[in-house]
Amino acid sequence: MRAAQDGDRLAYTQLLHELAPVLRRVIRRNWRNPQEVEDLVQDVLLSLHVARHTYDPDRPFLPWFMTITRRRLADAARRAARRDAYENVCATLPETFLLAPANMEQESRDDAMALREALVVLAPGQREAVELLKLQGLSLEEASAASGKSVAGLKVAMHRALKALRLVFDGDD
């Protein structure tokens, strides 16, 4: 940090790289919403950047760093509380929008959720085939190497999985 204060960019980059995973662990332990963790990590790093002139090299680094972290988490918690006081989180809206492009994102999210729910009813071997071949996009050879099953076996499992999924989705319709 002393070197960073003197303008040593390499040292500063190394320091920030070392701090980022530590921050993630600390913030994950103290923050409910995992989707906001990375935003908070960046917020703390930015706050450290603007406050770096206040660090006294004769004093330990960790208390200085953790004080900034706790302060920014407290600020974020206050912002979240204010936001939650006047916002309601909507469930997924079941309506279809007039413009086709507006539908795509919503419906693709719905499709992904429906697929995840449908996969549950498949046999383990069939589920594995769908995940490897369709969701991960592996070739038959790659999927065979990953699963330890033969190519022919994967083809059969995939065929049966598609039949089962067709029944599930036709039943929903």
Add this chain to the structure above:
Amino acid sequence: METEALIHTLADDATPVGRLLPPERRALLWLALTTVYLAGAVLAIGLRPDIAEAVGDGRTLIETGAALATGILAAMAAFCAACPGRPVWERALPLPALVLWFGLLAESALEAWTGAPRQAVTMHADFAGLLDLSLLGVPPAVLLLAMLRRGVPIVPVVTGGLAMLAVASLIAAALRFIHPEDASVMLLVWQFGPVVLLSLLGAVIGAPLLPWPRSRLRSTSDRPTSSG
């Protein structure tokens, strides 16, 4: 923005920074400037006519000393509170002196109220003293807030309260050289009382006046910061 990209942006922006002086030194600097200012103000307004007796009175000296100690320690505490990573106990530095000051005034006021015949204890409004305390305090308060904003107030409510306590206490001590009012009840109400009120005001306005510094990155979008 990805964290990796942010790190590179921050590193690109990492020009050498002027390190903040230790809080003790910054406090001493502010105290020196404020002392010069108050000495000039006292001389300009004029010393109280009975200054010789006042200085010779042990009680007055101790009370003035307690006020001075409160102001000095509150200034130290305010500057420490504007540095992340400092021990939390430093924020309580002025407390013993403040309690002593209040105790002296309260004890003396109680003695005057219960001991003397009622008609000998008179109270009157001392708006002149209140005005002097408020107006005299503006320049040192502005300077102190400007110096504190160079730091990073972690708890701006506490920092703001300590800052105003420092200013108000020093002004109250200086007023003992100007106003010939030594009645403890009067001092308790019209000098100590405003000190407490101004400290509370400082706490209330601390957050908006001592926000978290905004970033001035040369590139990328500016992430919003909160003063909390």
